[in-house]
Amino acid sequence: MKRTVLLFGICILLVVSVTGCWSRRELNxxxxxxxxxxxxxxxxxxxxxxxxxxxxxxxxxSRGTSPVTMYQATGNTLLEALRQMTTISPRKIYIAHLRIVIISEALAREGIGESLDFLSRDPEARNDFFIVIAKESKAEDALKILTNLEKVPSVRLFSTLEASEKEWAPTAAVKLDKLISDLVSKGRHPVLTGLKVIGNRKLGEKKENVETILSPADLQYSGLAVFKRDKLIGWLSEEEGKAYNYVNNNVKSTAGSVHCPDGGRITLKVIRSESKIKGSIRNERPRIDIEVKSEANVAEVQCHLDLKSTETITEIEKLSNRWTGELIEKTIARVQEDYKVDIFGFGEAIRRSNPKEWKKLSENWDETFTTLQVNVNMVNKIQHIGKVTNSFLEEMKP
Structure with a gap:
């Protein structure tokens, strides 16, 4: 028995001694x-x-220089270009800690499949970075802009996209595995968030850009890029992007305003939202039913309303439901008419509910999608009206 325990201990020591450091890389x-x-x-x-x-x-x-530097190279493939950088970089480029991958709009219209193959295949690349599209510009232009608040621009872009998706909801924080999953699915086409360079690009590349209160140039997320398989075919606006996220249960928090009955606006802050997509076959035709349930607080009142009245709260809920429901319906209709590709995952909902019928529909699903019947049921409930009841604006009335 003692001999067995001793041999087991020796084996453990041998295993520990030959593992762990064989593939390590020195940071320097x-x-x-x-x-x-x-x-x-x-x-x-x-x-x-x-x-x-x-x-x-x-x-x-710190030596007072830029917190980042850029290396560039061209090649027949991405790996060739990456390895060619060794002719100008004193160190090997290590991509395991990527935060953001930016693809130019021009390349996205040609197709992003080949680029993604490299990122998915390289053993050094992880899947925890976001992928975005440089809207109306080159990818290199976006990477040249120095930013405030976060020293490293790519880290700032990563954090901004996370915050935008969580607090405002017109964007989509898409990582590599999600993008590839949508590319190979027959029931969904991908979307990616657009990134714009705003202001003076030339000044944005200089240190002066981060030495003033209002930077001459900045980076801003703008709209959702609509893809047909791996090719960009168009854009959704900010409001349409929000509607897309409502449909796909991606809204964690957002804000929106509606017109008051007697003029002015009231702003609601959505604090929770849950949506469900149900697919079915009725009279041999596919159908989609979307139910969106959300909870909101009154955040701002720019009109005369009696918020102590339950009838007033009910009326505001109706206005909110109508506005949000119509936005979702118009966005779906526009995608059906203008782009003719299912970016919402309605095909996947049909597949889940009726796999047998989906086999028949899947080959021509995009064509079927253009005339698909979609019903939206929006239910928004107001939970709180804030620290005060009626606005002080009521007391200012003549």
């Missing part, structure tokens, strides 16, 4: 990439990589 030998931009120059790919300057990020050892 690596250039940590946090942002990656993909453009097309002719028939070749242009890769732009935003790399962290450790001494600038650390703070106490």
């Amino acid at each position: 030998d690596l250039a940590i990439a946090v942002g990656l931009g993909i453009d097309k120059v002719g028939e070749k790919y242009q890769l732009s990589v935003q790399v962290v300057e450790p001494s600038e990020v650390a703070g106490n050892k």
